[in-house]
Amino acid sequence: MKPKITVIGSLNMDLLVKSSRFPNRGETILGESVEYFSGGKGANQAVAASRLGAEVTMIGAVGDDLYGDRLKEILKKDQVDISSIKTVGGESSGLAIILLENADNRIIVIQGANAHCTKEDIDLNQAKIRESDIILIQMEVPLETVNYAVSMAKTFNKTVILNPAPAQELSDDLLQKVDIITPNDTELRLLTNKKTEGYNFNQRIDMLLEKGVQHVVTTIGSEGSVYKAAKQELITFPAYQVPVVDTTGAGDCFNGALAFALGRGDSITDAIKLANKTAALSVSKYGAQSSMPTLDDVREFEKNLNYKK
Template sequence: MKTPHIVVIGSLNMDIVIEADRSPQLGETILGQNARFIPGGKGANQAVAAARLGARTTMIGAVGADSFGQDLLLALDNDKIHRDSVKIVEGSSTGVASIYITSGDNSIVVVPGANYKLLPEDIDKYDDIIQDADIVLLQLEIPLETVRHAVTKAKAMGKTIILNPAPAQALPEDLLRNVDYITPNRSELSLLTGMNTEGEALEAAMRNLTQLGSNVVTTLGEEGSAFLGEKSTLQKVSGYKVPVIDTTGAGDSFNAGLAYSLALGNSLEESVAFAAKVSALAVTRFGAQAGMPSLEEVTMFGNHTMGVERA
């Protein structure tokens, strides 16, 4: 079986993770239990998750010429991710995410730093890498103009493109029309469509995006996920009941699992079910990248049953 090649175009951040019993109120100082510095960024997280699943993985991104940047590059090396296409930006700090973990949930503030120095002309340097990809996977922690340029280029090459539209923002129609799969969570879906996404309104909002040409996969937290193609009926995949330790990398692991399975030629239904298993395992461990499971672990977890139902 051919090893799939997944090219991730996106962000690399150093995550500064603070654990506390609760979030502080405005103007309040509280004591936390722990502080850790952990390699992160949605792009790098997805790259690590894909590599752990066994994909040949290439990262296109940017870091600063500082100690955090070197730490992030070393983390990519540790998972055998090809990273010669990661730009080192002199005079710019590496991206940082401040993550506050309380009672198993999290809130995050991201300072993009060098991530916003990844420009369209940088993408043009790596045509050969994109041409060799089975899947091109992107997020929105780099400049939107860079995302649009990369998507247009990959589409012209006939590549399969997955866009994880996070952090949420309004997106131009030309970008959405060039994406094969878009993976918003419920709140991101609402922002993209301007529609209600609760209850039975979910399908109408998802179908709104399919009219632009994308297959839509919406993650629903504990409820699992739902997926919809342009001419198909809405289907839902139930979630797994697992002990939740850290949800920071849940969405990133899901997207990597989806990309890996699609790259193998599996159906959307099979790929969403596989992604759900990857995500379920990821939240049972601390740290976005540290929590990413191996293919062997996902396969063993596959003994659990999961329902796929038509809504």
């Protein structure tokens, strides 16, 4: 049976600008090319889970501009249920400007209609949340909506995965309701206070666990990921050797795959292993949603695994 996942989050049009290097402050340089891709953390994660085989519902908002219908149609082609995505009149769709230098990126996100994903939208989709196995949510919609959605999910005893990106201060009340939090290394530092310089992964993760989160999975880019649960030892999951073309969306791919694997009943360690493989495959292609692999792709990859040394 397909796992049922509800993703609550953003939909953006990604404007990908490639250049040989990033400009310095006040500097203008010539870029190499520009491309448009559908994106947004929520939509990316929805596509990642759907391509692996999950039954995915997306809750979010788009504008009534030229991008809104396009963003929904692209999701629909990937078998994502778009009936819970609303169109906000007089508002632009979310936009992400991605500067790409070789395999490194810097991203500026403009919320647009994503800022209009409200508590009322969560209420309207209560039935879909109740029917889901996993609720996957990020921070590109209002924090008030995130808090409300997490609280509702827990009243139905649903597993909540919170991808705290972009990172911001989170209340202890919210963290106590989160089953799994998935910061990258930068977000982990921000969540545990910049003043704690010198703290290692283990200490920072313990700070989140002490606030009530059940599981912390931290992605560390080309080094793989680390995982820890309360009163357990830190487990490291190494990365894989792959040709890196574009890291945009790799974290979203990881989260979508993690939700899929947990939804089908995998242990959390097995789910992290699948997520690592899936994310590794995603960086070998340009774009966020366009780079998300299928389960068949992952199985083919597994035949010739090559851990990074």
